[in-house]
Amino acid sequence: MKKGNLLNLFHVHQVGNLKRMLALPLVMAAMAYPSYASITKNNALEIKANKFDVTITGTVKAASGETLPGVSVSIKGGGRAVVTDANGKFSISVPENATLVFNYIGYTAKEVVVGSNPVVNVTLESSDTALDDVVVIGYQTIRRKDLTGATGSVSTGNTEKRAYQASGMAIQPGVANYNGRINTDWVDETLRTGSVQDYNASISGGGNGSKYLISGGYFKDKGVLIAREFERASFRVNTETTKGRFKFGENLAFSSSTSKAPFQGGAFAGNPWYDMFSSVPLIPVQDNALISTNNPGGWGYGSNGNINTFSRNQVAIANITSVKSNFAKIIGNAFVDFKIIEGLNYKFNAGIETSFDKSKSIRKDGSWYQNQSPDFSQLSDNRNQFLSYLLEHTLNYNYVIGKHSINGVVGYTEQTTQTDNTFGSGIKLAQFGGEYFDTLTSTAGEGRTSSGTRYKNLLDSYLGRLNYTYDDKYLLTATFRADKDSRFSPQFRTGYFPSGALGWRISKEDFFKVDWVSDLKLRASYGVLGVNTLGAYQFIGFLNQAPDVVLGSGQVTSPGAIQAKLASGDLRWEKKKTTNLGFDVSLFKDQFTVNFDAFRSVSEDVLLSQPLPGYLGNLQGDPIVNIGSIQNKGLELNLGYRPKLDGEFKWDIAGNISIVRNKVLSLGNLGIDTETGQPKDYIQSGNTRTQVGRSIGEYYVLKTDGIFQNQAEINAHKAQSAYAKPGDIRYVNTIDGGTNDDINDKDRVFAGSAFPKFTSGLQFNSRYKDFSLSIQLYGAFGQKLYNDVLRDLDSYGNSNYRRAINPWTPSNTDTTFPRLGYQFAANDRGINENARGNTDRWIEDGSFLRLRNVELGYSFPQKLISKANISSARLYVSGQNLFTITKYSGLDPDVVGANPNLEPGVDNGNYPSSRIISFGLSVGF
């Protein structure tokens, strides 16, 4: 019997009891289901996996350098899974910003966040020696200590939180009937201390040509926002058997997740990250005096003539509405590998992923904001089945003749992805004893609706790869793919994607005689990748059968049908062409390592949602079109130092810096700009403009120029003299033409980019006897963020105002904050102009440096635990995001934009990262 490797891991994370100091669950969920917010918003599950596909390739190696075949590579939280081939290579289509999970028997699982680099090479550590993980974010690679995987590369920031704190100092116009008794802290009412629990156990072993792994896990996350919860149980079995020329194996994983959350999104349910700050403290959360027909719960919210606010009562929403979702997922594959002759193997792999998702949304009777439509209680029941199967036939060959080594693979794969949806809804839920029935049948019959859809797409691929090395000095790789995808227009379905790489290990050359250089390798590569971010059937317009008309003396509803959403008729593959040059150096017996890369990638025919003008009458979202080309250029430098020390104290440090510049090269034919007579070269989206020669989504807004201190300054400036008063914001009148023209949209100018000038990371690890300490820092610098939450609060509209404001007054002139006044007051347009959204007043420096993780661990001495039949036991405490240094006034400078493609830096209530304190214990038997 081969030595079994039995392993049991047990982690418990206790989240810090610092109130309002974390936000894990939705971040988690956001990883698991890329659009968690949209789940609750639309009360509908969307399988996003087929929406933002990027093909990632790479090689998995062991720390010793050998490639690892059969490593399971899966998308965290669901989606497809593949295994590495005989050479440790893999190729997987993933949603953007997905997290890849690498699992292999006897090795510590690893997670890698997919950035814009389509190549992800991973080194797995043997599970008993694992120390560092690699997290790849964008083009930057940093090493970090992995906690459980659950907390992944979550980033956080809270230092500036207090700036937003609501208080009783509200300046509320139109407030008539207050006695000041009520002082609701809406932030406090909306947030709570969350917690995360994560348990994993696994067992593995084998013998006689077989090996197996069985593992199970449980994860629970109680969110920092009230009424949000996420729970997952998972189970996995992997086996592999070798018999003669055959090798058989299977990997099977099952997981079941549930999430609970109230409605969120849109004008209807709002965004708690706005409402908790804008809600007025003078409104009670709930009061019996407020009970009415439309408000049986007596929830507090604005009313005209009293406290005129439209902020939503998020506590009421949490009580009145709920979305409960369950996702049951099975991912599995089975393979047979047949050795035809020595050096030539045929492998057939069949993979399947299926998930059964259901989501039930319930809205009970009640209201939560001023002027809300008094709707009936309602219920919707949404069911999805996702099914994806993959058939792979590959021939692997491997020949070594003298100093020549040749290996490679050719193959054919077929993938089918299908989503079936059934949706039903009803109104007027039956109630008994105050309890709501929660099935469709229990709703009143007349308001029932039902619908169902099926989306299916096919992908067939031919692939080939050749690796050639001579004497371990010269390395050459050539690959080719031909992919045919049904989601493109018929004439553009097939795309051809070649790539090649060369390597030269100079240190192996005879002429190279430098003892302090242990390894020196030069690399160069060029490749074309196909990118598909489409859903099914987006290349042709369809009929919408929902419109109807009331006709006749009986006022009967008659059905209509029409095209509502426009489609681009010529959708084709987006192609990403990447050139990479780099070198790897190890110095002084591998104590110093240097990796350097310079790359340029050009994405052509980029698939983007094109914002459409209103006069086209388009509905149901912007259509996706192939627009122009975008270039990313960058440099990446990794430095490591791991001194070879003899004592009990060991340490190492690694740092990296990454500089990426983004530039729009062309945007296709957008017509002629009448102002310049030149071809139009930009796309506007909100307050950002994507223009040829600039980076994507630069801010394009009015420029502020301080505060008018007196009437003379207003008169001198002219453009705002019709309405401005001392204390108002002075805008730069960019287009004047010598006339006294008003400030308007023509005066907008570029005002910065959301992309960092550089990012950097630092990882320090140390060990003394049985103690270990690791520290990880991450920073991004030079990016600009648009703080829309701040704009909402500081517009002096129908909301609470924040405490930290420092408004201009005749006696307080040294401030950048304009005079106080109500935005909707009659005949004071100056206040209205101060509240403009399209100005640089709301754009802030988003640079930050964050202590992402600190972990202190203690491993129990072997002799102590061996008596209890325990092979290893380790106790640790870690703190994530303990501090963030930033000038950004929002909750978290690590913003995922409102529209990540065209408005990447717009913070419109981004779910912030949390500060997490974890305690963990892992035990191996």
Added chain:
Amino acid sequence: MKKYIFILTVAITALAGCKRDFDAVNPNAPTIASFWKTGDDATKGINAVYSTFYRTASLYSRWMFYHGILKSDEGFGSGGDGGLNNLMRFNQTNYNDGLTAQTWSTLYVGVFRANQVIANVPNIAMDETTKKRIVAEAKFLRALFYFNLTLYYGRPPLMLAPSQPKDVPANATTAQAYAQVAKDLNEAIADLPVSYPAADLGRATKGAAYALLGKTYLQQKMYQQAADAFAYLVTGAGSSTYTLTADYRDNFIITRENNSESIFEIQFSENQSESTDDDVDESRINNTGTSISQFFAPPGVGFSDGAARRWVVDEFLQERTVTNAQDPRLAASFIFNNANPAGPTATIVYGQTFQSRYGTGPDANGVWFRKLLNDHWKNQEGFRSPNNYRLIRYADVLLMYAECLNGLNRTAEAYPLVDRVRQRAGLATLTVAKPGLNQTQFLTQLKHERLTELAGEGWRWADLQRWGDLGPALATRDADFTGFIVGKHEVYPIPQSDIDLNSNLTQNPKY
């Protein structure tokens, strides 16, 4: 070994044998290529154009009444919607503001739909009369959408074929846009029927097209062309189709919908089980009512986002009926303390006296528009009012025709038209009350007649614009006009996002 190869061969052939259909059609909806084949398709297509009326809040389900009523001097933004209130007082800094930008885009949703019908239905093999009628209906509706676009935005780009994502049209001039409206209406007139069977009430008729055509010409003061169009309804073949109802109030209540005075009427029905006002949401039930009643109803009943200015009430009080009673149109038009001349204790507001609801409180002098409300049959409002909107009624046509004749210096011929409207209200005829007015005096009188007859029906803004009366001078009636800039605020800004996306478009003057 052979066994292995056999197993492999089986596996490969079994899996390679699956048919892979890359051209499988979308199972969820027909493509536009497979539609437009039958008469039924044509009917569904035209129905979808009408459906635009109900879409979101941006057209006749709410905001069109803000643009036509509250923005004018008869009304104002009176509730908690600060953005609306600012817009109604000509204070707009955000040119993408929903109130203006969404009305614009929803009107164009209607245009896109009408364009699909106009482009595709002619190619369908179907009953020729029905085919022509459907295309004519689409042209009428396209004309109505462009009439509103021109009235409120001045220089809309003309989209006359189904939209393509890369269309980048330039602005039309106001004259070009109105000319297109007239062209569509003239073409529609030829193929529209005089009337419909009961089941199809609500579709555009020949009379509706003539009336809108007249309105279009009148708005440009093309009096002769306008008079020619109105003549069909007043002296021509259409004169037998339309009459004024005996009771003025019949035009605003749910039990007298599609009556003899109605020329074009938007059909609303109350659907309690609706769950969306997005008319392309295929998984939900569309709201086919209007929410304007909830937003216009007085405090305690509705949100009172809009209310009337008091001076309009005084305008009615200038004259009493031949039986020395209060003009019955006043109480039909407004809810206010003296709607019943006996005063607030006798005036009933949604089942309670005015006195008990508003007493001496802040709303004691409030005046609210009543014509779009449902107080005649229930004591609350909601988002699903079934009360049809009479977009064009015969009294409007008579007064417009009179304005044309007066404009053509045929004032004497205009008198009898005004007389008919006044008589129905119980007033003395103008011939008796104010004989011998000259052209200018008659126009001044007509302004009074249109205000009292059509108050709170959505035409006041168009009237003021046509008469050239828009300006800061109106501030004496409506303080909102203090901020009015001549040469700018006659129209809304074109949405900045459209200009940002299409550099062939230019912004309206002074914006």
